[in-house]
Amino acid sequence: MKVKLREIVPFDKEAEEKAIQKDHGLHPDDKYLKPGRIPHIWCPGCGLGVVLTSFIEGMRRKGLSVDQCAVVSGIGCTGRVAGYLDMDTYHTTHGRAIPFATGLALAKPDLHVTVFSGDGDLFAIGGNHMIHAARRNVNLKVLCVNNFNFGMTGGQVAPTTPLEARTSTTPLGNAEPGFNLPYLAHAAGAIYVARWTTFHPRQLVHSISESLGKKGFTFIEAIAPCPTGYGRPNKLGSGLEEMRYYREMSQIRNGADLRDTEIRLREKIIVGTFINTDRPDFMENYMGKVVARARAKGKGKEKGKAA
Amino acid sequence: MKFWRLPLDAEAHTIPHGKVNIIWNRCKGCGFCIEFCPNSCLKESKHFNAKGYHPPEVVLQAEDCVECGLCSLICPEFAIFTELKEAKEITEEDIQKVTIRYSRKDKRYQKR
Numbered sequence: 001m002k003v004k005l006r007e008i009v010p011f012d013k014e015a016e017e018k019a020i021q022k023d024h025g026l027h028p029d030d031k032y033l034k035p036g037r038i039p040h041i042w043c044p045g046c047g048l049g050v051v052l053t054s055f056i057e058g059m060r061r062k063g064l065s066v067d068q069c070a071v072v073s074g075i076g077c078t079g080r081v082a083g084y085l086d087m088d089t090y091h092t093t094h095g096r097a098i099p100f101a102t103g104l105a106l107a108k109p110d111l112h113v114t115v116f117s118g119d120g121d122l123f124a125i126g127g128n129h130m131i132h133a134a135r136r137n138v139n140l141k142v143l144c145v146n147n148f149n150f151g152m153t154g155g156q157v158a159p160t161t162p163l164e165a166r167t168s169t170t171p172l173g174n175a176e177p178g179f180n181l182p183y184l185a186h187a188a189g190a191i192y193v194a195r196w197t198t199f200h201p202r203q204l205v206h207s208i209s210e211s212l213g214k215k216g217f218t219f220i221e222a223i224a225p226c227p228t229g230y231g232r233p234n235k236l237g238s239g240l241e242e243m244r245y246y247r248e249m250s251q252i253r254n255g256a257d258l259r260d261t262e263i264r265l266r267e268k269i270i271v272g273t274f275i276n277t278d279r280p281d282f283m284e285n286y287m288g289k290v291v292a293r294a295r296a297k298g299k300g301k302e303k304g305k306a307a
Numbered sequence: 308m309k310f311w312r313l314p315l316d317a318e319a320h321t322i323p324h325g326k327v328n329i330i331w332n333r334c335k336g337c338g339f340c341i342e343f344c345p346n347s348c349l350k351e352s353k354h355f356n357a358k359g360y361h362p363p364e365v366v367l368q369a370e371d372c373v374e375c376g377l378c379s380l381i382c383p384e385f386a387i388f389t390e391l392k393e394a395k396e397i398t399e400e401d402i403q404k405v406t407i408r409y410s411r412k413d414k415r416y417q418k419r
Contacts, residue, residue, distance in 0.1 A: 019330070022331075027330060027378075027379075027385045027386070027388050028384055028388055029379075029388075030385065033385070036386075038333065038385055039333050039335070039384060040384075042335045042383065043335075044335035044336055045335075045337045046337075046383060047383065048383065049382070049383025049384055049385070050339075050380075050381055050382075050383050052383075053379070053380055053381075053383070053385070054380065057380060073362070137359075149336070187332070199343075201377070201380040201381050202377075202380065238337075239337050239339070240337060240338045240339065240342055243339060243343070244342070245341070
C-alpha cells in the first residue's frame with residue numbers, strides 16, 4: 001500500500017506576517033497544529049503541552065510527515081490532543097481509543113497509529129482493551145499521560161492515584177494503591193515499555209522516536225503535573241514546584257526490575273526505558289499462520305475440482 | 308577546576324548563539340523556561356500580557372543562549388522558540404567564562 005505524502009506548509013500566511021512584524025515568527029511546531037486552536041485550554045503549569053511538544057519533536061526526529069501518522073485519543077484533558085494536531089486524528093468515546101486504533105492499524109498497516117490518552121481513559125474504563133491489545137501485540141504506539149487523577153471532571157480518584165493521596169472524592173486519603181503501569185504493560189505483553197516525566201523532555205522525545213520505529217505494541221508513560229486536580233489537594237504546589245519535585249526525586253534506571261517501579265506519594269519515581277524487545281506482531285501472525293493456511297486449503301480444493 | 312589553555316580540538320567546535328523568540332500573548336506564566344534554562348537566559352517580565360500573566364523576557368547577557376532548544380521543548384504553550392543566529396569560534400575568553408561558571412564565582416550560577 002502506498003501512502004500519499006503531503007508537503008508540510010505553514011498554515012496561516014497572514015498570521016505569520018503579523019508575527020514577523022512583531023519581531024518573532026510563528027512557532028516551528030505550528031505547522032503540526034490546527035490553525036486557530038492555540039492557546040489550548042490546559043491550565044497554566046499543566047504538563048500535557050510538554051508531552052504534545054515532545055510527540056511532535058519525536059515525529060520530526062523520526063522523519064515522519066503528518067500523512068504517515070494518525071493519532072487516536074479518548075476522553076479527558078489528554079483527549080483534546082486530537083483536536084489540536086493537524087493530521088488524521090480521532091476523538092473517540094471514553095476508553096475506546098484502543099479498539100478504534102486497533103481497527104485503524106489493521107486496516108492500514110503502513111500507518112503509524114499512536115494512541116495519545118490519559119491514565120483515566122486508558123486504565124479505568126479502557127483497561128481491558130489495553131491489556132488485550134498488548135496481548136495481541138497490535139502495531140500500536142500507546143502514549144499514556146499520567147497525572148494521577150481524572151483531571152477534566154474535577155480531580156476524582158483514578159486507578160493510578162497513589163495510596164494515601166487526596167483527591168476531591170478521597171478527601172481523607174486514598175485507601176487503594178495505584179496501578180504500576182509499566183509493570184502492567186510488560187505483563188500484558190508490550191514490547192517496548194518506558195516511563196519519563198515532563199522534566200525529561202529530551203529522553204521522552206528519544207523514547208517516542210524509538211517507539212515509532214518499532215513494530216508491535218509499545219507503551220510509554222509520561223508523568224505530568226496536574227496542579228489543579230492533584231497538586232493542590234496533596235500540597236504539591238504549582239506546576240513548577242511539581243517539576244522541581246520530579247527533578248529531585250526521579251531516578252533514571254534503564255532496564256530496572258519493574259516490580260520496584262511503583263509510585264508512592266512524595267517518594268522517588270523510577271524512570272527510564274525498561275523493556276525493549278521484539279516479537280511477531282498480530283498482523284505477522286495472522287497473515288503467516290491463518291491467511292496462508294486458508295489460501296493453501298483453498299488452492300487444494302480448486303485442484304480437486306479441476307481434477 | 309581550571310582551564311589553562313585552549314582545547315587541542317578547539318577548531319573543530321563552535322559555540323552556537325541563538326535568538327530567543329517569545330510569543331508574548333500565548334504565555335500562561337508557568338515559569339518552566341525560566342527555571343530550567345541551563346544558561347539562565349530568561350527572567351520573569353514585569354509587564355503583563357493580554358491574559359494577565361507575566362511572560363519571560365531575555366536578560367541582558369543574551370549572548371549566553373547556546374540554542375539548546377530546551378525552552379521550546381519544555382514550554383507547554385508553544386510560546387517560545389530559539390533560532391540559530393551565529394556559530395562562534397572558541398576563544399580563550401570563552402574558556403575563561405567556563406572556568407568562572409564552574410568555580411561558581413558568577414552570581415547568576417550561585418543559586419544552583
